[in-house]
Amino acid sequence: MLKFVVRRLLLLVPILVGLSILVFAWVRALPGGPEAALLGERATPERVAQVRHEFGLDRPLYEQYASYIGKVVQGDFGQSIKTTRPVLDDIQTKFPATIELALAALLFAVLLGIPLGFLAARRYQTWVDNSSLVGSLLGISVPVFFLAYLLKYVFAVKLNWLPSTGRLDAIRDVAHPTGFYTLDAVLTRDWGAFTDAVRHLVLPGIALGTIPLAIVTRITRAAVLEVTNEDYVRTAEAKGLTRRVVNGRHVLRNAMLPVATVVGLQTGLLLSGAVLTEIVFAWPGMGSWLYEATFNRDFPVLEGGILFLAVVFVLVNLLVDISYGVLDPRIRLQGR
Amino acid sequence: MVLLSVEDLHVTFSHRGRRELRAVDGVSFQVEPGATVGLVGESGCGKSVTSLAIMGLLPPRGAHVKGAVRFDGEDLLQLPPAQLRALRGRELAMVFQDPQTSLNPVLTIGRQVTEVLERHRGLRGDEAKREAAALLDRVGIPDAGRRLKDYPHQLSGGMRQRVMIAIALACKPRLLIADEPTTALDVTIQAQILELLKELVADTGTALVMITHDLGVVAGLCDEVHVMYSGRIVESADRRGLFGAPRHPYTTGLLASVPRLDSPRGVPLRPIPGSPRDTLAWAEGCAFAPRCTRRVEACTTTAPDLVVDAVTRHPVRCYNPWPPGGEPVATSERKKRLT
Numbered sequence: 105m106l107k108f109v110v111r112r113l114l115l116l117v118p119i120l121v122g123l124s125i126l127v128f129a130w131v132r133a134l135p136g137g138p139e140a141a142l143l144g145e146r147a148t149p150e151r152v153a154q155v156r157h158e159f160g161l162d163r164p165l166y167e168q169y170a171s172y173i174g175k176v177v178q179g180d181f182g183q184s185i186k187t188t189r190p191v192l193d194d195i196q197t198k199f200p201a202t203i204e205l206a207l208a209a210l211l212f213a214v215l216l217g218i219p220l221g222f223l224a225a226r227r228y229q230t231w232v233d234n235s236s237l238v239g240s241l242l243g244i245s246v247p248v249f250f251l252a253y254l255l256k257y258v259f260a261v262k263l264n265w266l267p268s269t270g271r272l273d274a275i276r277d278v279a280h281p282t283g284f285y286t287l288d289a290v291l292t293r294d295w296g297a298f299t300d301a302v303r304h305l306v307l308p309g310i311a312l313g314t315i316p317l318a319i320v321t322r323i324t325r326a327a328v329l330e331v332t333n334e335d336y337v338r339t340a341e342a343k344g345l346t347r348r349v350v351n352g353r354h355v356l357r358n359a360m361l362p363v364a365t366v367v368g369l370q371t372g373l374l375l376s377g378a379v380l381t382e383i384v385f386a387w388p389g390m391g392s393w394l395y396e397a398t399f400n401r402d403f404p405v406l407e408g409g410i411l412f413l414a415v416v417f418v419l420v421n422l423l424v425d426i427s428y429g430v431l432d433p434r435i436r437l438q439g440r
Numbered sequence: 441m442v443l444l445s446v447e448d449l450h451v452t453f454s455h456r457g458r459r460e461l462r463a464v465d466g467v468s469f470q471v472e473p474g475a476t477v478g479l480v481g482e483s484g485c486g487k488s489v490t491s492l493a494i495m496g497l498l499p500p501r502g503a504h505v506k507g508a509v510r511f512d513g514e515d516l517l518q519l520p521p522a523q524l525r526a527l528r529g530r531e532l533a534m535v536f537q538d539p540q541t542s543l544n545p546v547l548t549i550g551r552q553v554t555e556v557l558e559r560h561r562g563l564r565g566d567e568a569k570r571e572a573a574a575l576l577d578r579v580g581i582p583d584a585g586r587r588l589k590d591y592p593h594q595l596s597g598g599m600r601q602r603v604m605i606a607i608a609l610a611c612k613p614r615l616l617i618a619d620e621p622t623t624a625l626d627v628t629i630q631a632q633i634l635e636l637l638k639e640l641v642a643d644t645g646t647a648l649v650m651i652t653h654d655l656g657v658v659a660g661l662c663d664e665v666h667v668m669y670s671g672r673i674v675e676s677a678d679r680r681g682l683f684g685a686p687r688h689p690y691t692t693g694l695l696a697s698v699p700r701l702d703s704p705r706g707v708p709l710r711p712i713p714g715s716p717r718d719t720l721a722w723a724e725g726c727a728f729a730p731r732c733t734r735r736v737e738a739c740t741t742t743a744p745d746l747v748v749d750a751v752t753r754h755p756v757r758c759y760n761p762w763p764p765g766g767e768p769v770a771t772s773e774r775k776k777r778l779t
Contacts, residue, residue, distance in 0.1 A: 228501075335541040341497055342536075343556045343607065344529030353555070354544055432546055433591040 112422045116415065123414050124176070124407070128169050131406045134398075137161060138185040141400040159185060159403075172407065181408035186400045191408035194393065199412075200283030201271060202389035205382070206374035208309030213316035214367060221324025221363075222356065228329060236321060243318030252311040252384035259307060267304050269386035272297065308385040312378045316370040323366045327359035334358070361431055368424025375420060376413040442510075443647050444471040444494070444615055449507035451489050451498065463489040465671035465722055466507075473614065476641065476648040478662035480655065480694070482716045486671040487651045488537075491617045493517075494649075495534055496524045511615065530560040533608035535637075537620040539600035543592040549576070549603055550588030556610045575606040579636060598629035605636065612644045619651045634661060655698055659683060667691050670719045670727035673746060677754035685752045687761035689734045726758070734760045 139147070139155040156162045160171065175182060181191035224236035260268030267273065271285050280288050286305070289298035331337060332355055340354040382391035390409060397405035428435045449467045454460035464486040471477050479487040492498050494509050496516060509516040511532065516524060536542040543552060553572035557563040563571055569588060576584035579602040592600055601621060608616055618637060622630035638661055641648045650661055658665050658679070665682045667675045667690065675688040686692045693712035714731035721727070722743045729739040738744075738759045746757040751764050 335536060335538060336544040338497055339536060339542045339604070339607075340544070342495060342528055342534045343559065344525045344527065345555060345559055346525065349555065349559075353547070357546055358544070433548075434545060434593050 109422065109426070112418075112425070116418055119418060120411060120414065124173060124411055125169070127407050127410045128172065129165075131401070131403050132165065134401060136401055138401040138403060141402075142185065176408075176411070181411075182404035184397070184402050184405050186397075186402050186405075191404050194405070195390075195409065195412055197283060198388060198390050198393045201285075201387060202375060202378070202382075202391065204271075204284050204286065205305065205308055205312060205378060205387055205389055206371065208305040209313030209316060209374055209378070210367065210371060212309050212313035213320050213370070217317045217320030218324050218356075218363065221321040221326075222328050222351075222359075224321065224325040225328035225332065233325075236325065240318040240322050243314045243321075246314065248311060248315070248378075249380045249384055251314055252308070252381050255307045255311055256384065266306050267300075268307065271301060271304050271388065273300055308378075308381050308387055311384070312374065312381040316367075316374070319366055319370065320363060323363050324359060327362045328355060331355050331358045357431075361428070364424065364427055364431055368421060368427070371424075372417045372420040375416050441473065442470045443473045443475075443512065444649075445508075445510040446470070446490070446494065447508040447510065449490060449493060449509065450505070451486070451493050452504045453502055454504065455502055462671055462722075464493065467668070467671070467673055468507075469666050469673065469676065471615065471647050471649060474641075474645045474647055475664065476638075476650060476662050478658040478665040479649065479651045479668060480653065480658055480665055481668035482653055484716050485668045487668050488619050490668075491534065491619050491649065491651050494617065495528060495532060496521075497534075526560075529556050529613075530611045531613050532615045532617070533611070533613040535601070535604050535608045535616065535618045535621045538624045539597055539604055540624065542604055543600055545592055547591075548588060549590050549592065549595070553588075553603070553607055553610060556607055560611045571610075572606075575610055576603065579603070579606040579609075579640070580632075581606075597625050598633065601625060601629075601633055602636065605633070605640065609640055609644060609646065613646055615647045615649065616641060617649045617651065620653070622654070622657065623652075637661075655694060667694070670716070670722070672722060672727070672757065673755075674728065674757045675755065676746075677752070681752055681754045685764040687749055687752060687754075687756040687764065688758050689732050689760075689762065690728050692762055693731075734758075734762070736760045 137156070138159065139152045139161070142155060143151060153162070160168055172182070179192075181195075183190045184194065187194075220236055224233045227233050256268045259266050279292055281291060282288055285301040286298060289295070289301055336358075337350065337354050340350045345354075376390075378387075378389070379391035379395050381387065382389045383395060386392070390413065394406065394409045396402075397409065445468075447468050449464055450462070451464040452460050452462050467486070467490055469477065469479075479490065481487050489498070493503075493505050494516070496519075498505060505517055507517070511527070516527070519527070543549075550569060550572055553575060554563070554568040557568045557571055561571075573585045573588060576587060581587055581599060581602050587595075592603075595603065601624075605621075616637075621637065622633050625633060634657060637648065640646070648661075650657065652658060662679055664678050665676070666673045667682075667688065669690050675682070675686070675691045677686075682691065683695070686695055690712070693710075696710045697712055699709055712731055713733075718730045719727040720729050720740065724743075725738075725740040726732070726735075726743055729735050732739065736759055744757050744759050746755045748754065749756050749761065
């Protein structure tokens with residue numbers, strides 16, 4: 105097991121080297137540079153040249169890359185060209201926001217998707233099953249930004265039930281020891297802030313969680329249908345176990361294997377930034393941060409941010425692989 | 441007092457838009473307490489479906505069951521599902537064909553045994569574990585206490601089938617249905633498992649319905665045998681009657697097709713010609729007629745009834761049965777071997 109984890113972590117090295125080169129090349133291939141974003145259209149050529157020199161952008165690419173990587177290896181991701189804040193500091197405040205939103209979306213998808221998928225399988229080829237199919241298709245096909253605006257329009261603007269932007273009401277002044285606002289509120293026992301933070305999570309969580317919800321529902325349904333026909337489920341029935349035990353212990357537990365895979369992959373995707381949702385709901389997370397950085401040609405932010413997300417993505421997938429072992433003893437024992 | 445009485449059991453499968461399939465077509469038989477009864481036939485003759493119907497394990501959608509399955513006088517088919525669940529595993533238990541797939545791969549052996557004990561005998565925690573270990577020990581699993589923590593894939597096929605038997609007999613049921621319990625096992629293991637089953641049902645006084653296509657199993661185990669073909673019983677007899685004086689051409693065909701070590705070299709095996717798919721619908725005559733060597737004209741017009749044969753006094757469904765002792769394989773020799 106340890107060997108497996110170490111091997112996977114070592115694999116990160118070539119992935120990161122390759123990715124850093126790609127990202128480095130890619131951000132520099134964008135038309136325009138940070139100087140244009142900083143100085144505007146009417147900057148004099150001398151001033152532009154001066155700024156480019158300041159940031160080392162006039163040096164050959166390989167030299168720039170070498171000095172960048174040299175610093176990154178020492179844990180220095182540089183600072184934003186636009187705001188001059190260290191990139192790592194920004195990640196520290198933005199990433200918790202993204203995690204919080206991703207978890208809200210996942211919670212929505214899993215807590216609703218697994219029961220829905222299970223129900224659809226149990227009511228195979230009835231109206232319940234069919235409407236879950238239609239619902240899932242809709243969920244997968246609706247563009248996220250459209251759904252986000254729709255939710256915002258109906259529940260925030262028209263009905264005024266839920267807030268439409270940000271993570272907390274502006275008037276609230278709360279300490280943020282962890283950066284996870286819901287957790288912070290619990291830690292400081294500020295229940296008003298807790299409900300407020302949760303209310304802010306609802307709409308973006310639903311918008312972001314709809315596609316995973318549709319996928320989880322379909323996968324759960326397919327897995328439950330398959331497992332229901334397994335011999336060991338018949339054995340469980342022959343034992344006279346109650347329906348609840350048969351479904352929970354025998355059917356669902358086995359059906360969770362494929363579901364865990366999908367949830368894991370979705371987690372990786374959600375954590376690597378929900379750009380559209382974050383922008384529509386003005387959510388101060390990684391997605392909107394990188395989006396802004398793209399417009400500003402903020403090279404250090406883009407490079408640092410994307411590399412960081414790549415690490416997160418790989419680590420989440422590693423966690424998913426480890427979780428297989430927890431769910432399926434056959435895999436656990438082979439790994440030894 | 442009859443323990444189990446299957447009366448005119450019909451099972452049809454229908455699926456949207458497809459022709460309905462009669463898997464079991466009017467099967468009746470009885471099982472006395474503690475008796476061992478064999479249901480014999482080729483694949484697809486309806487013997488497994490019969491057993492699943494008795495247990496109430498057929499899928500609720502698609503399978504239509506008619507008739508009666510009286511257990512201790514009570515019709516299981518009319519019982520509310522919750523009551524049937526309470527009986528299953530406690531009064532009636534089942535061992536399935538393939539131990540590779542019949543145990544849940546993600547639960548430990550111990551859990552799969554204790555959950556029956558929890559459900560039907562109210563045992564909890566350590567008490568349940570001790571009892572589970574005792575049960576595994578009883579079915580011949582070495583080092584049973586440690587095996588509780590193992591997962592099914594860590595056990596061999598024979599060991600897994602022993603676990604299945606331990607689960608089935610955990611509550612000392614009055615009826616055990618074994619659906620080809622040895623088919624998926626190595627030949628050397630088969631004999632061990634059969635011996636174990638025989639010993640355990642004798643110990644606990646459990647009645648056993650043995651479903652098999654293997655006449656060797658029947659010869660070694662069963663008091664009474666029903667031969668099934670295409671969803672109906674074609675011959676019923678006690679063991680001696682069946683092997684000593686088989687009447688139905690299908691029964692004799694089954695007997696003749698058993699390979700024997702003592703038959704002279706060069707004598708070819710004699711399989712029943714055709715395959716179980718070459719059947720006639722019972723409505724059009726005898727289902728076995730297309731494969732039968734003793735077919736007469738009546739066979740392809742109306743189906744024969746199951747009537748008690750005047751000579752051998754056991755029921756046969758045939759217009760032109762073999763005369764007792766007149767079937768193709770030397771009977772006297774077989775009699776000698778089997779009795």
